[in-house]
Amino acid sequence: MTGERLTRWGLRYIALAYLALLLVIPLGYMMIETFSEGIQPVLDSITEPDSIAALKLTLLTVAIAVPLNTVFGIACALLLVRSNMRGKGIINALIDMPFAISPIVVGLSLVLVYGTSGWFGQPLMDLGIQVIFSTPGIVIAVVFVSLPFVAREVVPVLQEIGDDQEKAAETLGSGSWNTFWRITLPAIRWGVSYGVVLTMARALGEFGAVSVVSGKISGQTETLPLYVQKQFETFHSVGAYTSSLILAVIALATLLAMNLMRRKENDE
Amino acid sequence: MSEVTTIDAREPRPRKAIFRLPGAGQALNKGLVVTYLGIMVLLPIVAITSKAFEDGISGFWDAVSAPQSVAALKLTVICSLIVVVINAVMGTLIAWVLVRDKFPGQRVINSIIDLPFALPTIVASLILLTVYGADSPLGIHLAFTKPAIVVALLFVTLPFVVRAVQPLLLSLDRDMEAAAESLGARKWLIFRRVIFPNLAPGIATGVALAFARALGEFGSLVLVSGNIPFQTEVASVYIRGQIEFDRLASASAVSVVLLAISLALLASVTLAQRWGLRHDR
Secondary structure (H helix, E strand, O other): OHHHHHHHHHHHHHHHHHHHHHHHHHHHHHHHHHOOOOOHHHHHHHOOHHHHHHHHHHHHHHHHHHHHHHHHHHHHHHHHHHOOOOOHHHHHHHHHHHHHOOHHHHHHHHHHHHOOOOOOHHHHHHOOOOOOOOHHHHHHHHHHHOOHHHHHHHHHHHHHHOOHHHHHHHHOOOOHHHHHHHHHHHHHHHHHHHHHHHHHHHHHHOOHHHHHHHOOOOOOOOOHHHHHHHHHHOOOHHHHHHHHHHHHHHHHHHHHHHHHHHHHHHHO | OHHHHHHHHOOOOOOOHHHHOOOHHHHHHHHHHHHHHHHHHHHHHHHHHHHHOOOHHHHHHHHHOOHHHHHHHHHHHHHHHHHHHHHHHHHHHHHHHHHHOOOOOHHHHHHHOOHHHHOOHHHHHHHHHHHHOOOOOOOOOOOOOHHHHHHHHHHHHHHHHHHHHHHHHHOOOHHHHHHHHHOOOOHHHHHHHHHHHHHHHHHHHHHHHHHHHHHHOOOOOOOOOOOOOOOOOOHHHHHHHHHHOOOHHHHHHHHHHHHHHHHHHHHHHHHHHHHHHHHHO
């Protein structure tokens, strides 16, 4: 019996030590380091114009990417689960692509398509639209990397609820749009919310793809993660830590939201 | 009785014609999804593949077999392998402790497992550098070495195996273990012969996803790896360098290699899952 307890404790403390070294200590130490010179430098670096501009740009990209990918994700999940069209396998494989592609490769491929020497770069330039090294490029990069989350969360929920209620609504004379709003959407709402939270987290923090297409012009094409890197590399460590702390707080809020949703979902 | 009459008396509700067209909404939906995926995902992939083979197979091969590229690819694959082996062991162990053990604070621990997915990678890089860099409060100096790459990759891939194994452990039938125990099997034997075979599909899925992620990882490595060519330069950082020197064809060639490896892995996961499903029935 004592041997068994020893094993259990051993496993528990190995797991906890691993998580402490990898997650808890680094995150906790960052918070200490941020305030190492007191609270004033932290406040100063939050109100730095470049920092505010970076935060604004990041929020703008999130505000565009999240609704787009939510609508697409739901449409895509409905198509995958509720229709019997051909070529579903291909759609399924394409949705997962952003998980398989390195962020750097995403950035590179966007340069090849929309850059000045790329396929559509020059024609778009003639129309007065600059994609690469400008906001549209950043938005496209963020949309690409955060594309699969909603679809991936909604597909299993749709499979699980089945289509009995939808069929019943239809026989009672409900149109497909009406059925979607009144029956399907309420049934998948936790899956959708979960997907939205994941999309948001990814969109906020994307670094690699954005770093290739942004051009990193301070105050203009710099998102918050890029700002962190620049601050660190120019030895403004308080600035880097402060922006990191903002991003980390958002990440922790995301985790909290996910937990609450999971609990609500289980309660129902 | 009166209730029935009212229902009977009611006129059948006329349906709007557009929705009665079979599949009109569905066709619209299909058009939307296919166009979106085509522009957002397929187009960039086609662009990168065609750029990689711009100068034919030989051009592609020259770019991939350049010494610095080979070194970067080799380092990436070796580090990713080390990372997934550690993940397979530690991920399973953590999942086990979270499901089978009971201790205060367990729920908090359970929820911070997802932190690496929520935390921006550049923040991960910064915090790892703070703890394992030159001013390490723990006295562990890893910055700009290969172990630093492994630690950063372990950080970003932590949730994959844990989250793939956890549901399997939860749904595992405890009666089998009890039966094995009553037949006199030791704990380790029960784990090896009864529990592990049930967890293996989850471990494999988690490992494949973690490997695909590790192969392409960039953000978390930027600050900690040092990016020294032939020593600590991984493939994604090498590609970044090639883009900055405007060698887009070479960057594309190495990208295609990375892409091919991850796609092969993810395809094998899908096939394995389908095989597993068929054998469950």
